[in-house]
Amino acid sequence: MTADVQHQTRGFQHAALIIDDDETVETLLAPVLRRHAAARDNVLVVVNPDTERTLRAVLGPVASAIEWGEPGAFYQRLGFAFSGFRRYLQEQYAAGRTVHIIAEPDVATDLDSPVDRVAAYLSYEAMCNDAYAPYGCPVTCLWDSRRHPTLVIENVRAIHDHELTRHGRLPNQRFVPTAEYLGGRAYVTMPPIPPTTDQDLVVNTLDDLPACRFAIGSWAVAQGFAGLAAEQITSATNEIVTNGLCHGAAPVRVRAWHHDKMLVVQADDAGGRPIPADAGYRPPIRPGDGLGLWVARQFADVLLTHTLGNRTSVRLYFPYAVTHQGMDVRSR
Missing domain, CATH: 3.40.50.300 (P-loop containing nucleotide triphosphate hydrolases)
Known part of the structure; x- marks a missing residue:
């Protein structure tokens, strides 16, 4: 220091x-x-x-x-x-x-x-x-x-x-x-994924991202989330999938499900590279710094990471009430 x-x-x-x-x-x-x-x-x-x-x-x-x-x-x-x-x-x-x-x-x-x-x-x-x-x-x-x-x-x-x-x-x-x-x-195990999910996508290259974004955004709207909230969920998902492709390894499997009024998105890449424990807490400082997990932490209420073997997982939680706080929408 x-x-x-x-x-x-x-x-x-x-x-x-x-x-x-x-x-x-x-x-x-x-x-x-x-x-x-x-x-x-x-x-x-x-x-x-x-x-x-x-x-x-x-x-x-x-x-x-x-x-x-x-x-x-x-x-x-x-x-x-x-x-x-x-x-x-x-x-x-x-x-x-x-x-x-x-x-x-x-x-x-x-x-x-x-x-x-x-x-x-x-x-x-x-x-x-x-x-x-x-x-x-x-x-x-x-x-x-x-x-x-x-x-x-x-x-x-x-x-x-x-x-x-x-x-x-x-x-x-x-x-x-x-x-x-x-x-x-960072070593705490995530709660298990439900046996059946609303979305189960595979992203092999950056060219697959538009289809992934469309699927997640449409799903969020179908679950009753407002347009701005759905855009933020889509952006956060895009960041963690891009990170998986660029810093981990393809393919990246993207699954999404809901628990009552909470939406959950998880991206698993095949790189098995542990994510630094403090990743995404600070905003980027230099022009070349990636937004990545910082954006995801801003838009998701809770972000969890875990690495086991050759799989690195990032999971995002979006509770309805918290995600819509400050937005001009009616509560579901």
């Missing part, structure tokens, strides 16, 4: 506040906000409505000195949320401002879902330690232990380098660095 980067990251801390009861926010977080207000520090609070109401009631007039963000403006598809906060921090850094972000992730453990959305979000949280650090702004994340299993809370603690406790903001001795955490997630 260069001296310049060390200087930029000096103000960055990624802290967790684990909410155990109704008093946690009042006794641990409210005093932090009071100190910020008294010092006229910049702070952005993006929390769920119940937490915001509690904080406003406890803070009283002090609440008017706090910037309150709209959760829906940040928490959409997981890639959108990650990029939205990153873009905000980048803008503050460019303006010479240091802002303490206090955020409560809008994700819930759902045992009936075909994909573990919380686990996918935690990978983004782990990536924050690298991607947000250059902007020098502290970030505190609120996680409610009453809404999530113990294992989730343990993973939350593992990816935050500090924890806000009754004894203050303490360094986390069990902190797991980004590369190590994401590397472990």
Whole structure:
């Protein structure tokens, strides 16, 4: 790490506040906000409505000195949320401002879902330690232990380098660095593909891509997804199939299926080349950088990768409600 980067990251801390009861926010977080207000520090609070109401009631007039963000403006598809906060921090850094972000992730453990959305979000949280650090702004994340299993809370603690406790903001001795955490997630097996899928295509060359795009786009519309959403699903699919052809090996098998209102697309190439654990989390920087997995992570809510033997798989999940958030469409 260069001296310049060390200087930029000096103000960055990624802290967790684990909410155990109704008093946690009042006794641990409210005093932090009071100190910020008294010092006229910049702070952005993006929390769920119940937490915001509690904080406003406890803070009283002090609440008017706090910037309150709209959760829906940040928490959409997981890639959108990650990029939205990153873009905000980048803008503050460019303006010479240091802002303490206090955020409560809008994700819930759902045992009936075909994909573990919380686990996918935690990978983004782990990536924050690298991607947000250059902007020098502290970030505190609120996680409610009453809404999530113990294992989730343990993973939350593992990816935050500090924890806000009754004894203050303490360094986390069990902190797991980004590369190590994401590397472990890369070996997690994907849920099985259903025996029958809606689409089963084979792409041998780049010339086959138009037919693949047409099939996926038509399928998404037939499943009730709006035109813009279908275009985004098609674009994300196009990127992962192109990656399979260019960085893996043909043929690329593309299968698509639905689970209630969620669409799922998987591309399997024959290269067997592992995808880097941090691929697609950062936007391309240089003109020659490929968009690939970054585009796919922006358009899909969850993206999973797995390599076994001579097969590399990329799977995309598109829940109806999340995919259409912010679009002018009626809910199905």
